[in-house]
Amino acid sequence: MARVLQLRKIFLVLTAVTLGFCLTSVLCAEDPNTDEEVPASEKWKKKDIRDYNDADMERLYQQWEENDDEEPDPDDLSPYDKPKPKIDLSKLNTKDPEAMMKMTKRGQPIMMFVSLSGNPTKEETEKISSRWQEQLFNANFNFKRYVVGDDRLLFHIDDGSWAFDIKNFLIDQDRCKDVTIDQQIYYGRGSGRKVDNKAHIVGAEEAEEKKKEEAEKSKKKKTKKKKKKTTEKKDEL
Known part of the structure; x- marks a missing residue:
């Protein structure tokens, strides 16, 4: 055009x-x-x-x-070239991070990663995710879906504000293990964890577990060293 x-x-x-x-x-x-x-x-x-x-x-x-002072038609631009919508700062609810994210991501493309539980094959992941996409399409959420691994999906969403509604649907599905948006992970029913719809920083829990393991090893090492000293004192007596 x-x-x-x-x-x-x-x-x-x-x-x-x-x-x-x-x-x-x-x-x-x-x-x-x-x-x-x-x-x-x-x-x-x-x-x-x-x-x-x-x-x-x-x-x-x-x-x-x-x-030529005429501006290009926004409809002819790609999602990445479209001007960002103006944000009314007075309407930002700082107590609701998700609402803030929805407002700041409105009209902008976003990528979402989804993991499935139960060690599915690529064919199973395709079948399950296709059903999810159809249900979301019927709810007026349109996006591109890519199977990037046996249990891993990539959703490309043109309007980033939809991502959180799509996420809410996904984490309530039995085979959804987790959903990742902007380096924040949300655990689904398939994770075996409580579905609290709270964002967790990717890798933070693994780092915490590693820290606990190192602390436990250090504690055991100190206990072993203490026992050795006690034994040596007894031998001297």
Whole structure:
């Protein structure tokens, strides 16, 4: 559509230029000294359009681009090039992080990762996720779905504000292990954990578990060293 509009504009510009050149030719015929007053850099404008070379056409196109104040149609832009919607800061609820995320992600593309429970095959993951997508489509949520592993999915959503409603649906499904949005993980029914709809930082729990293991090892090492010293003292006595 944008290309058609550009061609139409070029046609109108060329028509206007042709009429202008005809009028200029008449005026120049009446005043033989006109050419002497025109700068060399502007003489191309006085040429008959049928005599235009590639350089002249390029100059004409650049001039048209400089004078074109019309903004592109947002519908013709990709989701990544569309202008971000203005956010009314007065409506931001700082006590509700999810509501804030929905508002800031509105109209912007977002990716969501979903893991399934039960060690499914790729075919099972395709079948289960296809059913989920159909149910969400019936609820007016449209997105692209990709199976990226035996138990792993990628959802590409054009409007980021939908991601949290989609997430709420998914974590309530028996085979959904977890959903990850912006490095935050939400556990589903298939995880064996309590579905509390709370965001957890990816890797934070693993780091905490590792910290506990290291603390336990350190404790055992100290106990062993203490027992060794006690044994040595007894031997001395």
